[in-house]
Amino acid sequence: MKQKGFFYSYGEVPGLGILAVNELEGWQRVNLYGFGVDVDVIQKAIEDGCEADLLARGRLASRPAQSRVVIAGGVVFKGLTCLAGDGVGAEELLAELERGLPPFHALGAGEMEKTEDISPMRVYVFTYVGKVIGVSKVVFFEYATQVSLVGIYRDQDRNLVDELYTGLSSLRHFLTIPNPLRTDDRDQRVEVNMFMIRHPVKEELQGDFVRALIGVPGLVFYSFV
Structure with a gap:
């Protein structure tokens, strides 16, 4: 498993991400993490925006789904997983999300x-x-x-x-x-x-x-x- 972390912003709200590559099983994923309500907003924006296009073009293998939720003391920390389509790299999928979801942006140093x-x-x-x-x-x-x-x-x-x-x-x-x-x-x-x-x-x-x-x-x- 190869993993590369990054920060992103969605509008004025920042979050975390992982580009994950499993060469043995042959899949690549973009996972996004943040406080619960912020991840819910991104998931809904993908559903209403670029999801259908990315699925139709084979850039996404399936609909983005919540991968893990941690809840403690009224605080919610969520992960959202986006599985890349066949032959599509995690970095390529990240770029597609940036193009298809204008408020979303991977942050550089x-x-x-x-x-x-x-x-x-x-x-x-x-x-x-x-x-x-x-x-x-x-x-x-x-x-x-x-x-x-x-x-x-x-x-x-x-x-x-x-x-x-x-x-x-x-x-x-x-x-x-x-x-x-x-x-x-x-x-x-x-x-x-x-x-x-x-x-x-x-x-x-x-x-x-x-x-x-x-x-x-x-x-x-x-x-x-």
Whole structure:
């Protein structure tokens, strides 16, 4: 299995993607990941827009479908899988999605900039030591404000997610609970792991928490331009 991660934007909302190639079984996929409502919007846009054309031309082998859903504490992290047609590469299918779905765009390095602040009204992408990729979002509940980090990683990078969780656990004094809440799952469609780390933050310490979060070693947040 060959896997290549990337970031994308759909309008003003960023997400994660994987180009997956299984030479043994002979298939290639584009998988898209993001917070639940954002992935639902993309799936509906594909259905209403370019899906019929891509199926008719054999660029898609089947209708895009949700590949894995992780739900914890009111936060939803979803994967959407797009199976390429016979003889169509994952990168080719990604380009077809960009052409057929104008708000959708795979982000290049020059289209992202490191941010030193996090607005509660925006979704950001992040990397951890350049190998683990994810998206972050502030989720408001009646009883708490929760900063959620969700992401994907390869089997060989599991130790890095453990390391990231340890680093985030050092911020426990900002939380309403003893430690951040972690949930892990696996998307078998492309053999990639999914994680969710949630931080219920004390209301009076939200600003201090954000500043401390950005200072976690190896963790870098980006906005796109």
